[in-house]
Amino acid sequence: MALSSKTKAVLWGPLNKNNPVIVQVLGICSALAVTSKLEPAIVMAIAVALVTAFANVIISLLRKSIPNRIRIIVQLVVVAALVTIVSEVLKAFAYDVNKQLSVFVGLIVTNCILMGRLEAFALGNGPWPSFLDGIGNGLGYGWVLVVVGFFRELLGSGTLLGYKVVPQALYDAGYENNGLMMLAPMAILLVACIIWVHRANNKELQEETN
Amino acid sequence: MNRENSGYTIIYASVMVIVVALGLAFTHQVLSGRQVANENTDKMQQILRSLNLDVSVAEAPAKYAGLIKNAYLINDEGVKVEGSEGITPDDPAFSTELGDEQAKGLPVYEADVDGSAKYIIPMSGAGLWGPIWGYLAIEADGSVVYGAEFGHAGETPGLGAEIVTASFSNRFRGKNLFKENEFTSVAVVKPGQTNSRRDYVDGISGGTITSKGVDNMLLNSVGRYKNFLMNLHASAQ
Amino acid sequence: MDAISLIVRSIFVDNMIFAYFLGMCSFLAVSKNVKTALGLGVAVTFVLVLTLPINYMLENYVLKAGALQWLGKEYAEVDLSVFSLLIFIAVIASFVQLVEMVIERFSPSLYSSLGIFLPLIAVNCAILGGSLFMQQREFANVGMAAAYGFGSGIGWLLAIVGMAAIREKLEYSHVPKPLKGLGITFIITALMAIGFMSFSGINI
Numbered sequence: 056m057a058l059s060s061k062t063k064a065v066l067w068g069p070l071n072k073n074n075p076v077i078v079q080v081l082g083i084c085s086a087l088a089v090t091s092k093l094e095p096a097i098v099m100a101i102a103v104a105l106v107t108a109f110a111n112v113i114i115s116l117l118r119k120s121i122p123n124r125i126r127i128i129v130q131l132v133v134v135a136a137l138v139t140i141v142s143e144v145l146k147a148f149a150y151d152v153n154k155q156l157s158v159f160v161g162l163i164v165t166n167c168i169l170m171g172r173l174e175a176f177a178l179g180n181g182p183w184p185s186f187l188d189g190i191g192n193g194l195g196y197g198w199v200l201v202v203v204g205f206f207r208e209l210l211g212s213g214t215l216l217g218y219k220v221v222p223q224a225l226y227d228a229g230y231e232n233n234g235l236m237m238l239a240p241m242a243i244l245l246v247a248c249i250i251w252v253h254r255a256n257n258k259e260l261q262e263e264t265n
Numbered sequence: 266m267n268r269e270n271s272g273y274t275i276i277y278a279s280v281m282v283i284v285v286a287l288g289l290a291f292t293h294q295v296l297s298g299r300q301v302a303n304e305n306t307d308k309m310q311q312i313l314r315s316l317n318l319d320v321s322v323a324e325a326p327a328k329y330a331g332l333i334k335n336a337y338l339i340n341d342e343g344v345k346v347e348g349s350e351g352i353t354p355d356d357p358a359f360s361t362e363l364g365d366e367q368a369k370g371l372p373v374y375e376a377d378v379d380g381s382a383k384y385i386i387p388m389s390g391a392g393l394w395g396p397i398w399g400y401l402a403i404e405a406d407g408s409v410v411y412g413a414e415f416g417h418a419g420e421t422p423g424l425g426a427e428i429v430t431a432s433f434s435n436r437f438r439g440k441n442l443f444k445e446n447e448f449t450s451v452a453v454v455k456p457g458q459t460n461s462r463r464d465y466v467d468g469i470s471g472g473t474i475t476s477k478g479v480d481n482m483l484l485n486s487v488g489r490y491k492n493f494l495m496n497l498h499a500s501a502q
Numbered sequence: 503m504d505a506i507s508l509i510v511r512s513i514f515v516d517n518m519i520f521a522y523f524l525g526m527c528s529f530l531a532v533s534k535n536v537k538t539a540l541g542l543g544v545a546v547t548f549v550l551v552l553t554l555p556i557n558y559m560l561e562n563y564v565l566k567a568g569a570l571q572w573l574g575k576e577y578a579e580v581d582l583s584v585f586s587l588l589i590f591i592a593v594i595a596s597f598v599q600l601v602e603m604v605i606e607r608f609s610p611s612l613y614s615s616l617g618i619f620l621p622l623i624a625v626n627c628a629i630l631g632g633s634l635f636m637q638q639r640e641f642a643n644v645g646m647a648a649a650y651g652f653g654s655g656i657g658w659l660l661a662i663v664g665m666a667a668i669r670e671k672l673e674y675s676h677v678p679k680p681l682k683g684l685g686i687t688f689i690i691t692a693l694m695a696i697g698f699m700s701f702s703g704i705n706i
Contacts, residue, residue, distance in 0.1 A: 262683030
């Protein structure tokens with residue numbers, strides 16, 4: 056299927072120049088506490104991408120009928136319902152991951168990316184572009200999460216997805232897992248590093264003031 | 266149609282709430298069977314881990330059914346409650362929660378590992394942020410710890426959360442719950458410290474309050490089984 | 503006594519920003535000067551203190567498995583917890599709207615200084631996070647829930663005001679270009695969080 060250039064922009068923009076996490080600063084809330092291991096980070100990324108995409112589609116379909124006064128509440132209800140479904144499905148099919156994510160599944164509701172995209176995109180666009188926008192933003196959020204999760208698990212526990220990747224020989228030579236990586240502040244420091252690299256490569260995103 | 270009309274707004278909101286409620290109730294109905302099964306399997310895995318067996322989700326129910334010979338509730342005197350026997354998830358021993366005040370007794374699981382009997386008792390307590398729990402497998406003499414398993418809801422990752430690791434729970438193996446016929450349980454001390462009065466294991470460095478919580482749990486939760494363990498202890502001597 | 507220790511713990515040890523990074527969006531967006539940061543902090547505390555007890559009552563007398571027992575024996579088995587997320591967020595959103603209207607009606611001056619932040623609060627993760635943690639931690643009574651809400655709110659306020667103060671001073675420092683703005687704010691947050699971690703060993 057050939058995508059028009061506009062559709063491409065909708066899908067790929069959020070992955071790079073318009074990234075919701077490191078450029079628009081949305082959705083950091085629930086992101087950081089789940090990245091101490093790679094697996095929950097991936098599940099979280101998929102969950103957010105799906106919820107964003109489907110919430111976008113639903114709101115986009117309803118956009119001509121929603122009374123303006125209760126707009127925010129309607130959006131919240133749609134999102135909360137979708138998140139509850141995701142959480143129920145996780146409980147049924149990925150019990151272990153659901154245990155690790157605990158309250159952070161519920162916190163997808165207040166993930167600013169969702170409300171941001173619903174307000175900024177879905178209310179003014181058709182269902183198909185809205186779906187792509189949701190997937191794009193979800194993935195843009197997801198890759199940051201996965202990168203952070205990758206480094207925290209690799210450096211913090213010496214494993215990836217639970218499999219040992221740091222060879223025993225290295226431990227014998229005196230290498231030790233960095234316990235600091237398992238602590239929450241390191242997640243935010245890693246995001247700062249991603250921002251640094253990203254902005255060093257994209258000069259137009261750099262800010263003038265602190 | 267006027268979208269800002271109050272009547273329209275109210276009807277819109279009501280219809281939406283009904284649709285959403287039906288949708289969620291339906292999802293829950295469809296999935297709840299699987300969820301309950303998951304919870305039960307998870308509990309079986311925890312019980313098996315207290316016997317030092319780490320089995321996968323797929324194998325857990327069969328292994329559990331093979332190893333656990335009996336399960337029942339006991340009352341405060343440590344005597345089996347009549348009619349409470351049974352090891353399946355529907356039986357009282359499996360479904361009774363420790364904190365439940367209306368429960369008819371405290372659950373005990375009897376396992377048979379290579380011909381020797383082990384008694385498994387559940388524990389529950391409070392860590393730094395929220396609840397912690399665990400299972401303690403005890404030898405037939407009612408005193409020597411055969412294995413332990415701990416879980417937590419939200420302890421600090423890398424610090425308190427380390428209580429779930431095997432390297433922590435393995436420290437309990439072979440410890441004595443009784444000293445000179447007194448129930449003392451096993452103490453959790455700061456790494457490097459000792460305790461002459463009780464058998465002890467090292468806590469988690471940096472996870473002081475969680476370790477303290479485990480210590481309290483071993484004293485209070487296991488303490489409720491004191492009479493039961495005493496009876497075992499006495500009959501073994 | 504328990505309530506006081508809970509408040510102290512939720513301000514310092516269990517800080518919404520530094521331990522869980524909840525409410526980061528508005529934390530980063532509104533921490534540019536101390537005055538507005540203080541306004542938002544007060545608003546968040548206010549909403550947390552009032553929504554947590556409401557949600558606590560709903561959780562324990564309506565939503566939880568067996569919570570409807572007070573209606574009669576036949577309701578003892580009802581488990582409405584699948585709706586808890588929906589109810590919590592609805593309570594928070596409508597409450598924020600209500601607070602907004604009340605403040606607008608009775609204190610226009612407070613409204614003009616606080617009002618712009620109120621709509622933001624409905625989607626502040628710290629508020630919903632408070633309710634979800636309350637659900638997970640099973641507090642003993644309404645008072646404890648309110649105390650937890652108060653402590654979390656004050657902790658959030660402390661964090662955002664501290665951050666704003668640092669950022670005001672930062673105007674005069676040389677920050678590497680790619681780190682300006684967002685990047686350095688993240689790094690400062692991380693450092694503050696590590697600082698706050700030293701509270702975690704305290705036995706309260």
